[in-house]
Each structure stands twice: as C-alpha cells, then as structure tokens.
Amino acid sequence: MNKIAERSGLLSILLIPISLPLAVITLFSSFVLFLKEKRRSFFMLNSKMLSIIILSVIFSVFLSVVFSINKSKSALSFFVFILYFLVLFLVKELNKEKVIKALILGSLSASLFAFSQIIFNFIPNIKLEFLGKIPLSIGGMAIGFQKNNSLPRLFVMVFPLSIVFLKHEKNTYWRYLSICFLIIATIALIPTKPFGAILAFLILFLIFLFLKDWRFGLGFMLLILIPVFIKPDILGEFMESVTGYSSIAARINTWINFVLQVVLEKNFFTGFGIGCYTQAAKTFTTNISVMKNHPHSLYFYILAETGILGFISIFSLIFTTLFISFKNREKNYLYIGIFFAILGFLLEGLITSYLEYIPIGMIAFSVLGLAIQKNKNSEGINRGEAKVS
Numbered sequence: 001m002n003k004i005a006e007r008s009g010l011l012s013i014l015l016i017p018i019s020l021p022l023a024v025i026t027l028f029s030s031f032v033l034f035l036k037e038k039r040r041s042f043f044m045l046n047s048k049m050l051s052i053i054i055l056s057v058i059f060s061v062f063l064s065v066v067f068s069i070n071k072s073k074s075a076l077s078f079f080v081f082i083l084y085f086l087v088l089f090l091v092k093e094l095n096k097e098k099v100i101k102a103l104i105l106g107s108l109s110a111s112l113f114a115f116s117q118i119i120f121n122f123i124p125n126i127k128l129e130f131l132g133k134i135p136l137s138i139g140g141m142a143i144g145f146q147k148n149n150s151l152p153r154l155f156v157m158v159f160p161l162s163i164v165f166l167k168h169e170k171n172t173y174w175r176y177l178s179i180c181f182l183i184i185a186t187i188a189l190i191p192t193k194p195f196g197a198i199l200a201f202l203i204l205f206l207i208f209l210f211l212k213d214w215r216f217g218l219g220f221m222l223l224i225l226i227p228v229f230i231k232p233d234i235l236g237e238f239m240e241s242v243t244g245y246s247s248i249a250a251r252i253n254t255w256i257n258f259v260l261q262v263v264l265e266k267n268f269f270t271g272f273g274i275g276c277y278t279q280a281a282k283t284f285t286t287n288i289s290v291m292k293n294h295p296h297s298l299y300f301y302i303l304a305e306t307g308i309l310g311f312i313s314i315f316s317l318i319f320t321t322l323f324i325s326f327k328n329r330e331k332n333y334l335y336i337g338i339f340f341a342i343l344g345f346l347l348e349g350l351i352t353s354y355l356e357y358i359p360i361g362m363i364a365f366s367v368l369g370l371a372i373q374k375n376k377n378s379e380g381i382n383r384g385e386a387k388v389s
Contacts (some may be wrong), residue, residue, distance in 0.1 A: 004131050005033035007100075009090050013102040013366055015152060016359050017110040023362070024083065031086055034093055043089060050372060053317050058085065060309040068273020069280060077275025080358055084365040091369030098336050099370060100161050101174065103363070106183040107158045113190035114151055153352065153360045156344040156369055161206065164337030203347050204340050251351065254291045258284075259300040262305065272308035277356075278305065294356055298349025301356065318342065321371035334370070340356055341367045 015023035017333040023206060031191035034042050044265035045051045061081055091099055159182065202224065210217030262284050272280035281292045295301050303311045325339040345354060345364055355361040 010102045014106040015108040040217045055311040060313045064270045064274045064306040067270040074273035081311045088365045088369040091366045092373045097329045111188045133246050156348050158340045160340035161337040201328040204322045252363045253289045254295050258290045271305045294353045298354045300355045321368045325371040338370045
C-alpha cells in the first residue's frame with residue numbers, strides 16, 4: 001500500500017471533527033493517490049449484494065436531485081453526499097485499528113476544544129457556514145456545539161469504538177488517550193443536554209448486557225424501571241427538563257402532519273430532493289409548530305428528502321453493515337465496537353438528524369466503511385477476542 005496515500009487517508013479521518021475543509025482536501029488527496037495505485041479495485045467490494053445496495057443508494061439519491069423542488073441546491077448537496085461514499089471506500093482500504101485511533105484523536109481534539117469553552121466560557125464568534133448546515137472553522141464540530149448538538153452525534157458513534165479499543169489495547173499510551181477522551185468527552189456533553197445520546201447509550205448498554213448474559217440485561221432493565229414504578233411521571237419530567245415538552249410535541253407534529261402527509265402527497269418515490277427539507281417545510285406548510293430546519297429524525301429526514309426509494313436503499317446499506325459487524329464479532333473484537341457504533345446512531349437517529357451535518361455524515365460513513373473492510377487490511381486482528389454471546 002502507498003504509505004503516503006495511507007497517511008493522507010488517516011489524516012483526513014482525524015481532521016473530520018476538527019476542521020472540515022482540511023479533512024476534505026486530504027480526503028481528495030488520498031483518493032487520487034489510491035485511485036492511481038489501485039484504479040478500479042478501489043471501488044471493488046467482497047459482496048455483490050453490497051455493491052448493488054451502494055449503487056441503488058447513489059441512484060435513488062440522484063433521482064431525488066432530478067425530481068427536486070430546487071435542482072441546483074440538490075445538485076450541490078448530491079456532491080456533498082458523494083463525499084460520504086469516498087470516505088466509505090477510503091476507510092475500506094485502511095487498517096481498522098489505525099482508523100479507530102484517528103477517530104479517537106480527532107474526537108479528543110473536539111472534546112478538548114469544547115471542554116475549554118466550558119471552563120473558560122470561550123465561545124468563538126468566528127463562524128463560516130457551508131450550505132447553512134455546519135460551521136467550518138478551526139473548531140470544527142466544537143464551535144457552536146451547544147446549538148447543533150454535534151458532539152452527542154459524534155460521541156454516540158466513537159464511544160463504543162473507544163471502549164472496545166481500550167479493553168484490548170496493550171499500548172499504555174493509547175490506553176491513556178482513550179481514557180482521556182472518554183472522560184473529557186463526557187464532561188463536554190453536559191451543557192448540550194443530549195437526551196437522544198443518553199437514551200441511545202442506555203439502550204446500547206442494555207443490549208450489550210443482554211448479549212453478555214440475559215440475566216444482567218434483565219436486572220439492569222428492572223433497575224431503570226424502578227424509578228418509573230415509584231413515580232410514573234418521572235420520565236416525562238426528565239424529557240421536558242432536557243428537551244422541553246414543546247420540542248417533543250413539535251417533532252411528533254412534524255413527523256406525522258408534515259413529513260408523512262406532504263411527502264406522500266407531493267412526491268412519494270423521490271421526496272423533495274436532497275438538501276431541500278427546509279425549503280419544502282417553508283413552501284408546503286403554514287403550520288408554525290412544524291420544524292423548519294430539519295425534522296429531528298434521521299428516518300424522517302431521509303424519507304422527506306429522498307422519498308421511499310432513498311429510504312429503503314439507504315437503510316438497506318446501514319442494516320447490512322450492522323449485520324456484517326454482528327456476524328464477524330468473534331473474528332475480530334473491533335467489530336463489536338463497530339456494531340454498537342452503527343446501532344448507536346440508528347437509535348439516536350430516532351429523535352435527531354445526522355446526514356445533513358457534513359462531518360457527522362462523514363464519521364457515520366467511515367464507521368460503515370469499517371464494517372465492510374476486508375480483514376486482510378487489519379493488522380493483528382487476533383490480538384484479542386471479545387465474545388458477547
């Protein structure tokens with residue numbers, strides 16, 4: 001493997017949570033180097049079914065551009081969407097452990113920046129937005145994190161990878177970095193009030209316990225339910241304190257009365273067009289309680305912008321990688337972390353959006369790339385084995 005291409009690829013993964021422009025530049029540099037060396041094999045996958053699914057995703061999203069309510073904006077968003085697949089194919093060519101190390105280092109940098117905002121009350125005013133979605137500046141995800149909750153979306157994917165990596169890593173230096181990341185990231189999450197992340201982490205831990213031993217899972221579930229039995233309205237009070245009742249009601253109203261009804265009526269198959277949710281919400285409804293920026297749901301966001309064709313193809317890809325990672329969990333311990341990382345963003349995606357935030361989408365597709373990566377590209381995969389069943 002070309003060492004320059006590999007290092008450039010790993011650097012691009014590391015830079016995603018820190019500086020998106022630099023991450024994109026290094027991503028294209030690595031892509032050109034790999035393409036020069038591997039040519040067509042760069043896009044080759046082990047599974048024909050997986051290749052068909054990926055092609056169907058790209059085709060269905062392209063159709064959403066063709067039938068979009070704003071073709072120019074959708075065309076630009078489609079270019080960004082292609083970046084996600086470049087990340088996926090790039091990660092496929094890299095070493096699993098090195099990619100996870102890059103994700104940990106990048107996330108640690110974002111955590112430290114967010115931590116400095118909390119400690120020193122340092123909220124930078126410099127903010128350049130790309131497509132009106134994600135701040136592009138030296139702070140990457142950290143700048144403006146209190147507004148867009150990017151950190152919870154990031155950590156729900158990186159935490160499982162870091163925990164599994166920490167459990168089996170022998171190098172003291174990397175163990176120390178993983179522990180620092182988990183501690184600082186947890187502190188940095190507090191101001192964001194990440195209800196989705198909290199819920200996702202609890203469910204992930206519950207599933208992990210059930211996989212380990214059903215008695216542990218049952219015991220933990222009962223432990224969680226005890227406060228509910230004692231005070232039935234405690235869950236509602238907690239949700240309201242974290243997100244606000246109006247936010248929950250607005251989400252449900254958006255999903256039912258706008259996304260489902262209007263999409264089904266206007267363009268069932270291809271949706272409003274990728275990148276056009278905000279314009280559609282302002283054009284096709286006068287309901288003031290409908291969320292105009294995004295529907296606060298990965299599932300309804302994909303359905304609204306790409307229709308039923310995009311919805312089926314994209315989630316076919318996600319659930320296929322989820323199945324692959326679960327199937328291979330005993331061959332390589334890292335697959336356990338990959339499985340819970342994918343499951344984590346699927347769970348948090350129930351009540352929050354992902355793919356419209358470019359760095360979050362790139363991180364998500366890098367995790368999918370880890371799932372479909374060939375085992376021969378991972379060195380020392382048998383250093384540790386973690387059985388959960």
